[in-house]
Amino acid sequence: MTSMKETRKPHAVRPPGGGFLESIKVLDVTYYLPGPYSSYRLAEMGADVTKVEPPGGEPARRLAGGLIHEKKNAGKTIVELDLKSEEGRARMKELVRETDVLIESFRPGTLERLGFGEDELFSLNAGLIYCSMTGYGLEGEFAKAGSHDLNYLALSGVLSQLTDESGRPVQPKNTLADFAGGHFVAEAVLAALVRKMKTGEGARLDVSITDGLTHWQSVHKAFEEAGLSDRGVPDLDGSRARYAIYPTADGRYVALGALEDKFWHAFCDFAGHPEWKERDDVHEDVARYFRAEPLSHWSDVSLRTDFCLTPVLRPGELDEHPHWKKR
Ligand SMILES: CC(C)(COP(=O)(O)OP(=O)(O)OC[C@H]1O[C@@H](n2cnc3c(N)ncnc32)[C@H](O)[C@@H]1OP(=O)(O)O)[C@@H](O)C(=O)NCCC(=O)NCCSC(=O)C(=O)O
Structure with a gap:
């Protein structure tokens, strides 16, 4: 018998979680910033990300001199597929069968029109973690509307707190909602991966950027409803x-x-x-x-x-x- 006690300390990894998602495959069918940023976060944690883009590339490939696309898709394998063609759809089916996670960021119904509705996806891969990232959620008044960062900030209440002295909302120089949306997706996908480890089940995730932002507002809402302040947390305003x-x-x-x-x-x-x-x-x-x-x-x-x-x-x-x- 030894009286020595062995303790194993987990070591710090940078970036946090770096390498932990090794062998997890992510199929990224997203455009612009929040979707690509979500899979970029997963790639930083070691996931193997394949990004599907239409022939000629997604719109953000050209946006802002192409820098957003370059930065947020570093390390991903980009495959150009015309999902309106038989050939493109056949390749997409293979990719869906092989993947653990699929993230898309079109308006609700777009991927279905391209032949990849929920039923089709789960029949190709029953254990799939299928995440739709939208501005406003899969259902609701604004569900089908196109939208961008500024809209999410406005509708969630966040923009009303980014004001100048006169109370006028200022145009943020950082697309806060887009980046936050990326984190909301990564967080939901990680939770689904943990659940899948325990149950073997896939998941359907409905991640709305604006829903996520309203959680940031819960404290502010409480202050406003209590009649204490309409300028945020009193000590911090x-x-x-x-x-x-x-x-x-x-x-x-x-x-x-x-x-x-x-x-x-x-x-x-x-x-x-x-x-x-x-x-x-x-x-x-x-x-x-x-x-x-x-x-x-x-x-x-x-x-x-x-x-x-x-x-x-x-x-x-x-x-x-x-x-x-x-x-
Ligand atoms: C960004 C959008 C407004 C863009 O709107 P739209 O372009 O009008 O619609 P959709 O995205 O639904 O559809 C994209 C179209 O491309 C087609 N499409 C897409 N991929 C393919 C491939 N691979 N092959 C062939 N065709 C394709 C698809 O069929 C649609 O065409 P048709 O079949 O002809 O319809 C919307 O996607 C959206 O609101 N998404 C919600 C979340 C999000 O990402 N928001 C942007 C944040 S970025 C941001 O705020 C910012 O950077 O600023």
């Missing part, structure tokens, strides 16, 4: 000086997220203004303080202090920042 965005001397910005007293007090001491500690309305004083130095200065400060300060970086600056150099 910029009304307190400790949790706000401030301009710097060079026209850039910092984000101060000193929500808890210990962080806010540490910031006030660092700034040499202990008299701010008990106040929430010192935005202008704090703004003057940050405006005295450029972003590089505050970026340095943020690395050697602990009061939830970060520079507002542009995507192209990430690689130069010490945090991202190490991650």
